[in-house]
Ligand SMILES: [Zn+2]
Protein backbone atom coordinates (compact mmCIF):
# COMPACT_ATOMS: atom_id res chain seq x y z
CA UNK A 1 0.00 0.00 0.00
CA UNK A 2 3.14 2.15 -0.18
CA UNK A 3 4.34 3.13 -3.65
CA UNK A 4 7.48 4.88 -4.76
CA UNK A 5 6.54 7.60 -7.23
CA UNK A 6 10.00 9.14 -7.87
CA UNK A 7 9.91 8.22 -11.56
CA UNK A 8 6.34 9.47 -11.93
CA UNK A 9 7.27 12.80 -10.33
CA UNK A 10 10.02 13.20 -12.96
CA UNK A 11 7.59 12.33 -15.78
CA UNK A 12 5.47 14.90 -17.66
CA UNK A 13 2.12 16.00 -16.26
CA UNK A 14 -0.54 13.58 -17.50
CA UNK A 15 1.62 10.49 -17.19
CA UNK A 16 -0.13 7.67 -15.37
CA UNK A 17 0.18 4.02 -14.50
CA UNK A 18 -1.71 1.46 -12.49
CA UNK A 19 -0.66 -0.14 -9.26
CA UNK A 20 -2.28 -3.03 -7.40
CA UNK A 21 -2.80 -2.68 -3.68
CA UNK A 22 -0.80 -5.25 -1.81
CA UNK A 23 -1.23 -6.19 1.79
CA UNK A 24 2.34 -6.05 2.97
CA UNK A 25 1.75 -2.98 5.12
CA UNK A 26 -0.89 -3.32 7.77
CA UNK A 27 -3.83 -0.99 7.61
CA UNK A 28 -4.39 1.07 10.75
CA UNK A 29 -8.08 0.83 11.60
CA UNK A 30 -8.21 3.66 14.13
CA UNK A 31 -11.81 4.84 14.66
CA UNK A 32 -13.16 2.07 12.43
CA UNK A 33 -15.62 -0.24 14.19
CA UNK A 34 -14.52 -3.69 13.16
CA UNK A 35 -11.47 -5.75 12.35
CA UNK A 36 -9.67 -6.58 9.17
CA UNK A 37 -10.88 -9.97 7.92
CA UNK A 38 -8.47 -10.45 5.02
CA UNK A 39 -6.10 -8.72 2.62
CA UNK A 40 -6.98 -5.29 1.25
CA UNK A 41 -7.46 -5.46 -2.52
CA UNK A 42 -7.87 -2.98 -5.32
CA UNK A 43 -6.21 -1.11 -8.11
CA UNK A 44 -5.26 2.53 -8.25
CA UNK A 45 -4.27 4.64 -11.21
CA UNK A 46 -1.55 7.12 -10.27
CA UNK A 47 -1.64 10.30 -12.38
CA UNK A 48 1.11 12.90 -12.47
CA UNK A 49 -0.57 16.26 -11.91
CA UNK A 50 1.08 19.66 -12.00
CA UNK A 51 1.26 19.63 -8.19
CA UNK A 52 1.74 16.01 -7.26
CA UNK A 53 0.18 12.61 -7.78
CA UNK A 54 -3.54 11.93 -8.02
CA UNK A 55 -4.50 8.40 -7.01
CA UNK A 56 -7.87 7.08 -8.11
CA UNK A 57 -9.48 3.68 -8.15
CA UNK A 58 -11.52 1.25 -6.14
CA UNK A 59 -10.55 -0.38 -2.88
CA UNK A 60 -12.04 -3.42 -1.20
CA UNK A 61 -11.45 -3.99 2.50
CA UNK A 62 -12.69 -7.30 3.97
CA UNK A 63 -14.06 -6.47 7.40
CA UNK A 64 -15.28 -8.45 10.38
CA UNK A 65 -18.21 -6.55 11.84
CA UNK A 66 -20.65 -7.14 14.67
CA UNK A 67 -24.34 -7.21 13.75
CA UNK A 68 -26.05 -4.41 15.65
CA UNK A 69 -29.24 -6.49 16.07
CA UNK A 70 -28.07 -10.00 16.99
CA UNK A 71 -24.44 -9.21 17.99
CA UNK A 72 -23.17 -11.99 15.70
CA UNK A 73 -19.81 -11.39 14.05
CA UNK A 74 -19.83 -11.59 10.29
CA UNK A 75 -17.43 -10.89 7.45
CA UNK A 76 -18.26 -8.52 4.64
CA UNK A 77 -16.35 -6.67 1.94
CA UNK A 78 -16.49 -2.89 2.09
CA UNK A 79 -15.82 -1.52 -1.41
CA UNK A 80 -15.42 2.18 -2.05
CA UNK A 81 -13.90 4.60 -4.55
CA UNK A 82 -10.71 6.40 -3.64
CA UNK A 83 -9.76 9.71 -5.25
CA UNK A 84 -7.03 11.56 -3.39
CA UNK A 85 -4.16 13.81 -4.28
CA UNK A 86 -0.70 13.40 -2.81
CA UNK A 87 1.72 16.30 -2.65
CA UNK A 88 5.53 16.24 -2.56
CA UNK A 89 7.28 17.46 0.57
CA UNK A 90 10.65 17.70 -1.20
CA UNK A 91 11.54 18.34 -4.83
CA UNK A 92 12.36 15.05 -6.57
CA UNK A 93 15.18 16.62 -8.62
CA UNK A 94 16.77 19.16 -6.25
CA UNK A 95 15.82 17.70 -2.88
CA UNK A 96 14.69 21.16 -1.76
CA UNK A 97 11.65 21.37 0.55
CA UNK A 98 8.35 21.99 -1.23
CA UNK A 99 5.53 23.99 0.32
CA UNK A 100 2.50 21.77 0.83
CA UNK A 101 -1.07 22.98 0.20
CA UNK A 102 -2.55 25.29 2.81
CA UNK A 103 -4.92 22.77 4.27
CA UNK A 104 -2.98 19.68 5.30
CA UNK A 105 -6.25 18.00 6.31
CA UNK A 106 -7.31 17.76 2.68
CA UNK A 107 -4.13 16.38 1.24
CA UNK A 108 -1.69 13.56 1.77
CA UNK A 109 2.07 13.95 1.69
CA UNK A 110 4.57 12.20 -0.55
CA UNK A 111 7.34 11.44 1.92
CA UNK A 112 11.02 12.30 1.66
CA UNK A 113 11.73 8.97 -0.02
CA UNK A 114 9.17 9.92 -2.71
CA UNK A 115 6.69 7.33 -1.51
CA UNK A 116 2.96 7.64 -1.23
CA UNK A 117 1.48 5.72 1.65
CA UNK A 118 -2.14 5.06 0.70
CA UNK A 119 -3.09 3.60 4.09
CA UNK A 120 -4.30 6.78 5.76
CA UNK A 121 -6.29 7.71 2.62
CA UNK A 122 -7.79 4.21 2.62
CA UNK A 123 -8.64 4.46 6.32
CA UNK A 124 -10.39 7.82 5.91
CA UNK A 125 -12.40 6.62 2.90
CA UNK A 126 -13.22 3.35 4.65
CA UNK A 127 -14.64 5.33 7.58
CA UNK A 128 -16.98 7.13 5.19
CA UNK A 129 -17.99 3.86 3.49
CA UNK A 130 -18.80 1.95 6.68
CA UNK A 131 -22.49 1.07 7.13
CA UNK A 132 -24.31 3.22 9.70
CA UNK A 133 -25.79 0.09 11.25
CA UNK A 134 -24.01 -3.16 10.49
CA UNK A 135 -26.48 -6.00 9.88
CA UNK A 136 -25.35 -9.57 9.22
CA UNK A 137 -28.44 -9.88 7.02
CA UNK A 138 -31.00 -7.26 5.94
CA UNK A 139 -33.77 -9.24 7.64
CA UNK A 140 -31.87 -10.10 10.82
CA UNK A 141 -34.51 -10.87 13.48
CA UNK A 142 -32.26 -9.75 16.33
CA UNK A 143 -32.30 -10.89 19.94
CA UNK A 144 -35.36 -11.22 22.16
CA UNK A 145 -35.32 -8.17 24.41
CA UNK A 146 -36.62 -10.27 27.30
CA UNK A 147 -34.67 -13.55 27.25
CA UNK A 148 -31.87 -12.63 24.85
CA UNK A 149 -32.44 -15.61 22.54
CA UNK A 150 -31.22 -15.19 18.97
CA UNK A 151 -34.54 -15.02 17.12
CA UNK A 152 -32.79 -15.94 13.84
CA UNK A 153 -32.63 -19.46 15.27
CA UNK A 154 -36.35 -19.59 16.02
CA UNK A 155 -38.95 -18.01 18.30
CA UNK A 156 -38.68 -18.04 22.07
CA UNK A 157 -41.44 -18.55 24.64
CA UNK A 158 -41.64 -14.94 25.78
CA UNK A 159 -44.88 -13.04 25.31
CA UNK A 160 -44.43 -10.64 22.44
CA UNK A 161 -43.76 -7.08 23.50
CA UNK A 162 -46.01 -4.87 21.44
CA UNK A 163 -44.67 -1.58 22.70
CA UNK A 164 -41.19 -0.36 21.95
CA UNK A 165 -39.09 -0.33 25.11
CA UNK A 166 -38.23 3.31 24.61
CA UNK A 167 -41.88 4.18 25.11
CA UNK A 168 -42.37 1.99 28.17
CA UNK A 169 -41.58 4.83 30.58
CA UNK A 170 -43.91 7.15 28.69
CA UNK A 171 -46.66 4.55 28.77
CA UNK A 172 -46.30 4.20 32.54
CA UNK A 173 -46.58 7.95 32.92
CA UNK A 174 -49.70 8.05 30.75
CA UNK A 175 -51.24 5.11 32.63
CA UNK A 176 -50.55 6.90 35.90
CA UNK A 177 -52.15 10.09 34.58
CA UNK A 178 -55.31 8.37 33.35
CA UNK A 179 -55.58 6.42 36.62
CA UNK A 180 -55.50 9.71 38.53
CA UNK A 181 -58.16 11.19 36.26
CA UNK A 182 -60.38 8.14 36.80
CA UNK A 183 -60.18 8.76 40.55
ZN1 LIG B 1 -27.83 -10.14 12.94
Ligand SMILES: [Zn+2]
Pocket residue numbers: 144145146147148149156157158
Ligand atom coordinates in the same frame (compact mmCIF):
# COMPACT_ATOMS: atom_id res chain seq x y z
ZN1 LIG C 1 -37.57 -14.33 24.63
